[in-house]
Each structure stands twice: as C-alpha cells, then as structure tokens.
Amino acid sequence: MPAGIGTAALVDPIAAAAWLEGAAVYAFDALKRELIAHGAPGSLIERARSAQQDERRHHCTMSALAARFGAAVQPVELEPVGIRPLFDVALENAVEGCVRETWGAAVAAYQGECATDRAVRRAMRSIAEDEAEHAALGWAVDAWARSRLSPEEGERLTAARAKACEDVFAQEDAPLELLGLPDAAARTRMFAALRPIWIA
Numbered sequence: 400m401p402a403g404i405g406t407a408a409l410v411d412p413i414a415a416a417a418w419l420e421g422a423a424v425y426a427f428d429a430l431k432r433e434l435i436a437h438g439a440p441g442s443l444i445e446r447a448r449s450a451q452q453d454e455r456r457h458h459c460t461m462s463a464l465a466a467r468f469g470a471a472v473q474p475v476e477l478e479p480v481g482i483r484p485l486f487d488v489a490l491e492n493a494v495e496g497c498v499r500e501t502w503g504a505a506v507a508a509y510q511g512e513c514a515t516d517r518a519v520r521r522a523m524r525s526i527a528e529d530e531a532e533h534a535a536l537g538w539a540v541d542a543w544a545r546s547r548l549s550p551e552e553g554e555r556l557t558a559a560r561a562k563a564c565e566d567v568f569a570q571e572d573a574p575l576e577l578l579g580l581p582d583a584a585a586r587t588r589m590f591a592a593l594r595p596i597w598i599a
C-alpha cells in the first residue's frame with residue numbers, strides 16, 4: 400500500500416468501484432444474450448460482446464488499484480438472468496446504459512484529469528474511453544428498442560430515464576482527491592451539461 404493513503408474512506412470507494420466493474424461483466428453478458436434473443440442487429444450484439452471484454456479489463460485494473468490501496472474487493476458472484484421481455488431490457492438499459500454509463504464516462508474522464516494519484520489518472524483515462532463507448536451503445540440499444548416498442552412504452556422509457564437522471568444527481572460520492580472524484584460544484588457543472596441529453 401502506498402504510504403499513508405490506506406484510509407477507510409479511500410478503501411471503500413475503490414473496492415466498490417472494482418466490484419461494480421466485475422458486476423458490469425455480467426450485465427453486458429445478459430444484454431448480449433437478450434439482444435440475440437430479441438433479434439437485434441449484429442452490430443449491437445458485437446458491441447455488447449466487446450463491452451463485456453472491456454468490463455473484464457476494468458475489473459482487473461480497478462482490483463489491482465484497490466489492492467495497491469489495501470482494499471479487499473468482494474468476489475463478484477451473480478446469477479445469470481434469464482431472457483426478459485424486450486420492454487424490461489429497454490427499461491434497464493434506459494437507466495444503466497443511457498444514464499449511468501453516460502455519467503460513469505463523464506466521472507471517469509474527470510478522474511482521469513483530476514486524481515492526484517498518477518496510477519489512478521492513467522487507469523481512469525483508459526476506462527473513460529471505454530465507458531463513453533458503453534454509453535453510446537446504451538443510446539443505440541435505446542433507439543433500436545424504441546423502434547420495436549409502442550409509443551406508450553417509449554414514454555415510460557423516457558420517464559425512467561428522467562428519474563434515473565435525478566437519482567444520479569442526488570447520489571453523493573466523497574470527493575476524494577486521490578481518486579479525483581468530483582466535488583459538489585463539479586458534479587453540478589457536469590450534471591447541467593448532461594441533463595439536456597437525458598431529459599429531451
């Protein structure tokens with residue numbers, strides 16, 4: 400562990416971030432299988448497969464960083480989900496893909512510039528590029544799914560996206576300088592820039 404930086408406040412967020420990257424491997428595996436089951440274009444399926452590989456890499460990168468800071472990452476053991484109706488897939492995608500991946504890409508880019516720890520900056524710059532592609536995939540899946548759903552279902556997706564957007568803003572991360580997590584003022588600026596994308 401680097402001297403003097405193994406505080407509980409740092410350990411928890413980095414271990415949680417590493418665990419979430421591992422969980423994302425399962426999420427993209429589910430998305431890939433459900434896209435196949437619902438007859439999605441091959442390009443979307445291939446992008447989901449590629450995102451799954453990215454998340455596996457992110458899990459390794461973040462787990463290594465966590466270990467460096469003395470944080471233990473819990474094993475990621477999730478049951479694979481079955482194939483759900485297209486609306487359920489689209490609903491999860493509206494929240495996790497359109498909102499959370501987009502926010503995650505913005506935060507990772509911020510960390511890539513602002514983390515005071517050089518290894519964190521390097522890791523987050525690389526992760527931010529991948530997360531931006533995952534966000535773009537979320538929006539592409541959203542557009543495809545809407546073309547297969549009713550106008551009413553599309554409105555429910557839009558409402559879920561707006562709700563997720565407010566939830567993201569309400570959630571607070573400790574603005575740890577070593578990790579470069581944005582403080583309240585930076586979060587407000589980033590949110591203001593992204594809100595028009597989420598709430599059309």
Ligand SMILES: [Fe+2]
Pocket residue numbers: 420423453454457526530
């Ligand atoms: Fe990731």
Ligand SMILES: [Fe+2]
Pocket residue numbers: 423454500529530533
């Ligand atoms: Fe991602």
